[in-house]
Amino acid sequence: MPIDPLPLAQALLRADSVTPARGAVFDVLEDALAAAGFTVTRFLDGEAPDGPVENLLAVRGTGGPHLAFAGHVDVVPAGSGWTHGAFSGTIEDGALVGRGAVDMKGAVAAFAAAAAATGDLPGTTSLIITGDEEGPAVHGTRALMRHMADAGVRPDLCLVGEPTCVSRLGDTIKIGRRGSVNIWIDVPGREGHVAYPHLADNPVPRLVRLLGAIDAVVLDAGTAWFDPSNIEVTTVDVGNPATNVIPSAASARLSIRFNDLHRGDALVERIRALAAEHAPGATVRGVVSGEAFLTEPGALSAIVSDAILAETGSEPALSTSGGTSDARFLRALCPVIEFGLLNATMHKRDEAVPVEQLRSLTRIYEGVIRRVAGIAQLQS
Template identity: 50%
Template sequence: MTDAADLTAKLIRCPSVTPVEGGALVLLGDLLTQAGFEVHRVDRNGTPNMFARWGAKGVRSFGFNGHTDVVPPGDLASWTYPPFSGHVGDGLIWGRGATDMKSGVAAFVAAAIDFVTGTPPDGAVILTITGDEEGPGRDGTRALLDWMDQQGERMDVCIVGEPSNPDIMGEMMKIGRRGSVTFRIAAKGVQGHAAYPHRAKNPLHALTRYLDDLIATPLDQGTDHFDPTGLQITSIDCGNPASNVIPEAASAVVNIRFNDLHTGESLTRDLTARAQKISDETGVALTLQADISGEAFLTQPGPFVDLVRDIVTRETGRQPVLSTSGGTSDARFVKDHCPVVEFGLVGHFMHQVDERVPAAQVQQLKDIYQRILERYFE
């Protein structure tokens, strides 16, 4: 039996802060090769990635996706144990990545190895593991999926092992995610003396009017599986140190987390049209730059979702809520390849100092993944 908790500790000891590999993929590659998996490194632009498959190419396949890169540990002096020590004590595994998500990777790697060793499936098990989830995301899972397409590799369904449970194992699984788009808004007016506003065009007046228009009315009321779209102003600036000067320029940043009633493109069109209207009325030029980091998606409830939900219920005694909450994950890329859901650990200590996870919870997650594989290939 492959010990998922021990593998978690070993992975934590690999200092794989994005985009450094840190030995994590080497460790997993050796382990999977010994278990009979065909393993390929799929690095792109210096980003480390790994593809592993047990079974033949082109047959029915079940996939897992996850990442071994982690965020920086911050102030080392604030940690009870060194962040890359993988300290194990009192039933806990400590270190950066313990929750997000070296434990999830260890659980699905251990489950896959034990499954194919014990009951070789009539099909293939595919593992896609990246070192770029916490970074820009351009050369991680995207690179793996591009490579798979070129090589004729295919997952029929996939579980992303990100932490999905808010407080208790089994309470939530993700069947979709909101999209995310960030708008950087520039306002260009005419500088002038505050006592003579008729000789100037105040960009802040136009910009704040525009921002007020954006937040005055909700973009929607939500859908059956999604909360209402949320818009947050995250920055307003003009860099003006003088109280008696109308500035020439101002800027703002707006982030929108949107449901499946919108796309990044449709929101860009809407916000640009609103900006143009205010520009025409005020004479202040408002321009937008959009950065779409992910589109909203939903894996419709059906046989795959039901299978995962049923196993989670049997193993934890709780029927998980089908959720689309939270931020973004690499599921936003996998959804273009095959149906995808997310199920993983409780995410209490993600990205925190003294990140840690109960060893028993990692083992429980491994057992859930193994039961899912057994049911899928029955």
């Protein structure tokens, strides 16, 4: 049963699904996928405040190769000042407007439509859809991966539909992502009157020395596929409203984006060693959001590139730029790359995708499915 990606995208947009998402937006997607021959499973994971999160796994076909499409239907809060309602799914000047049009309900609708158009092909197609990508990402794709392991579902190739393109549809494929780690530093002191410093212990100079040492660190010069890793100080605080009080503590937070020369836990230990040297007594706590990964150019990137070339007449660039995505988890299952719409309006007011780009993306995804099915035919 064919699916028109435009009304499906509109229906998804009209289902308010600020993260953590559940309910109506999954009803819309399940109805469309069930009509296209998919077996759909939905489940909730987690508790408040970060949950419960709803997740969906849809599978159709048997045998290999198994192509999975991964994405999310949760969105960031709409904010104010929209020309039309953020969840109205309005079409204006040839573009579909709404929170999630680009990131990434448009791509979900496009792949669902492409899958519906290719239902008679050999092999297996699946959709791995979470309601927890824009949030903590604790109860989403990782929970789906556990569910898939229990069900014996393991894809051979995975395409994540995040918005990857910069200036025109098809100009960029992401074949990897840098890792991300956040680090909290707390330097203890002893409060006192500024006129009697010998009765106090000011933690600020120690924190300043530590931050100077951190700022001098050069992690690397980059690699063939990755930019240099970078450490950024994102906040410094002493919580001191007075002008005549030496504070009792000083704190800072770092964000490190790193390439595949590093591991997140090793970077935390490196900062901890600097803290021991320059700010004795400081505590350092790190949380690794994801490790860097690279899917070397190969069969999957060639399939997607060929489908893009056939639709647009241009070959895409292969990139590892940008932030993190759920590909950082899915890489543990199989080769994974990302390709979707233009990212210019994601998370912005009046987020929008031109209708023709939505249809063009659908044709590209259909081309990917058909090319993967061609591999299955060769193997049969």
